[in-house]
Amino acid sequence: MLAATSHGIDGILAECGGNAMCATCHVYVDESWLGRLPAMGSEEDALLDGAAAERRPTSRLSCQIKLTPDLDGLVLRLPDRQV
Amino acid sequence: MSASITSAQATAHGGGTPPSVPHLDVDPFAIDFFENPCPAQEALREAVVYLDKWSVYGVARHAQVHAVLNDPLIFCSSRGVGLSDFRKEKPWRPPSLILEADPPAHTRTRAVLSKVLSPAMMKQIRDGFLAAAEANVDELLQRRHIDAIADLAEAYPLSVFPNAIGLRQEGREHLLAYAAVVFSAFGPPNELRQAAIERSAPHQAYVAEQCRRTNLAPGGFGACVHAFSDTGEITLKEAPLLVRSLLSAGLDTTVNGLGAAIYCLARFPDQMAKLRADPSLARNAFEEAVRFESPVQTFFRTTTREVEIDGHAIGEGEKVLMFLGAANRDPRRWDEPDRNDLTRRTSGHIGFGAGVHMCVGQARLEGEVVLAALARKAASIEINGPVKRRYNNTLRGLESLPVTIKLA
Numbered sequence A: 001m002l003a004a005t006s007h008g009i010d011g012i013l014a015e016c017g018g019n020a021m022c023a024t025c026h027v028y029v030d031e032s033w034l035g036r037l038p039a040m041g042s043e044e045d046a047l048l049d050g051a052a053a054e055r056r057p058t059s060r061l062s063c064q065i066k067l068t069p070d071l072d073g074l075v076l077r078l079p080d081r082q083v
Numbered sequence B: 001m002s003a004s005i006t007s008a009q010a011t012a013h014g015g016g017t018p019p020s021v022p023h024l025d026v027d028p029f030a031i032d033f034f035e036n037p038c039p040a041q042e043a044l045r046e047a048v049v050y051l052d053k054w055s056v057y058g059v060a061r062h063a064q065v066h067a068v069l070n071d072p073l074i075f076c077s078s079r080g081v082g083l084s085d086f087r088k089e090k091p092w093r094p095p096s097l098i099l100e101a102d103p104p105a106h107t108r109t110r111a112v113l114s115k116v117l118s119p120a121m122m123k124q125i126r127d128g129f130l131a132a133a134e135a136n137v138d139e140l141l142q143r144r145h146i147d148a149i150a151d152l153a154e155a156y157p158l159s160v161f162p163n164a165i166g167l168r169q170e171g172r173e174h175l176l177a178y179a180a181v182v183f184s185a186f187g188p189p190n191e192l193r194q195a196a197i198e199r200s201a202p203h204q205a206y207v208a209e210q211c212r213r214t215n216l217a218p219g220g221f222g223a224c225v226h227a228f229s230d231t232g233e234i235t236l237k238e239a240p241l242l243v244r245s246l247l248s249a250g251l252d253t254t255v256n257g258l259g260a261a262i263y264c265l266a267r268f269p270d271q272m273a274k275l276r277a278d279p280s281l282a283r284n285a286f287e288e289a290v291r292f293e294s295p296v297q298t299f300f301r302t303t304t305r306e307v308e309i310d311g312h313a314i315g316e317g318e319k320v321l322m323f324l325g326a327a328n329r330d331p332r333r334w335d336e337p338d339r340n341d342l343t344r345r346t347s348g349h350i351g352f353g354a355g356v357h358m359c360v361g362q363a364r365l366e367g368e369v370v371l372a373a374l375a376r377k378a379a380s381i382e383i384n385g386p387v388k389r390r391y392n393n394t395l396r397g398l399e400s401l402p403v404t405i406k407l408a
């Protein structure tokens, strides 16, 4: 999320500043990467139900994905809208 | 750009020794400051400063305010987010369980309000809020000559927010009056604060009464908060105080946010034209207005130990005044900060705060639906009379904004 907003990626709004509150940092994770991400917490799970775009099995909130060297090359797709 | 915060060596700075930062003779709670804050804010951004008038430190650069907001254990909220230090003075009202609390106590109450005001909940109320905004704007377009503050910035939130909380009809006129007291009370003991607190008793009594479970309609935000006392996430005693947080923080802030947005459209016709051409800019237009005017201008923190900000040493137990409004206009962070640009990439502004206390309510829905209705229905908004500022120690906004609003 921070990486996206500080590089000016338009498709990620992150209105709550990464507080896991707004669901405007919604992303679809490429299936080949899904298993390598840290597990989703119950808060994130509940928030994704409120996301503006369709929720899919690959949906995550990007503010809850901490980028580590292991995730170098991570492929994410942006939903059609965040609000 | 980021500011550095490091814990400092203990320095002897007992009774009255001047702290190691420039002293500035500025009173950010004086009427002339409210009328024209920009020049003084520019001076405040020069360095971390000490304001002799109220014996507080001030930070005004975006990077510094951001850093302070993100270090809640060194810059705490539990000793009050106003000038008054709760360790030294009795708070004027029982402290807020969320705003005036630190982690880990804050984490629990915050989780409850986050769930009450979740995106899923906002989705549910969205259609009703949208319809009410359209009706309000339609009515104003019939009347044409209106006061954009009373007739829209206040009327609209008053038509949706108390219902969303589940408040009874009678007594709602206390809501704005109560919030005005709360926000002036964060300021120093000047005339504004003293007068507000002296008049506060009836408003406080109203609010305390409405926060009780039996006075809140089922399905509303208020009842939702109380439901968390059934599951044990909060106690029976905590629930009414958390409802109080919604009542004090949710209405007047929104009024001033909407007022700021309409004032921007009235002053900058080129921005109004852009919004009309693309109503989907409404949400960002509201965001930009919150950056540009910063309806919540300031909050305080208290240091829990000695600390350095960008090399400026601050002792333990000192009040630090954060200038959100100045940070939102910091040229170190923003291109052309004094230009209102509703296509600006606004993310990173701190008009809603940042870090663990970042606003849980945010009013973006209300801002978006009102601006979208104006974008679709109104051709122009023109100021047609004297614009009057409203004075409050924390909130920035107008008392009156007479405009002519023309049908598209």
Ligand code: HEM
Residues within 6 Å of the ligand: B077, B081, B098, B099, B100, B110, B113, B117, B245, B246, B249, B250, B251, B253, B254, B256, B257, B258, B290, B294, B295, B296, B299, B324, B350, B351, B352, B353, B354, B356, B357, B358, B359, B360, B361, B362, B363
């Ligand atoms: C334009 C409108 C608004 C503005 C500018 C605004 C601004 C802010 C700011 C700057 C803070 C941070 C306080 C701090 O760091 O000490 C905050 C916190 C808070 N706001 Fe808002 N707010 C707005 C609307 C709302 C609404 C509509 C609600 C409720 C429905 C709300 C409820 C709260 C609460 C409960 C907190 C405390 C959060 C915490 O301490 O964790 N606000 N707001």
Ligand code: FES
Residues within 6 Å of the ligand: A001, A013, A014, A015, A016, A017, A018, A019, A020, A021, A022, A023, A024, A025, A047, A061, A062, A063, A064
């Ligand atoms: S930034 Fe708001 S939920 Fe991720």
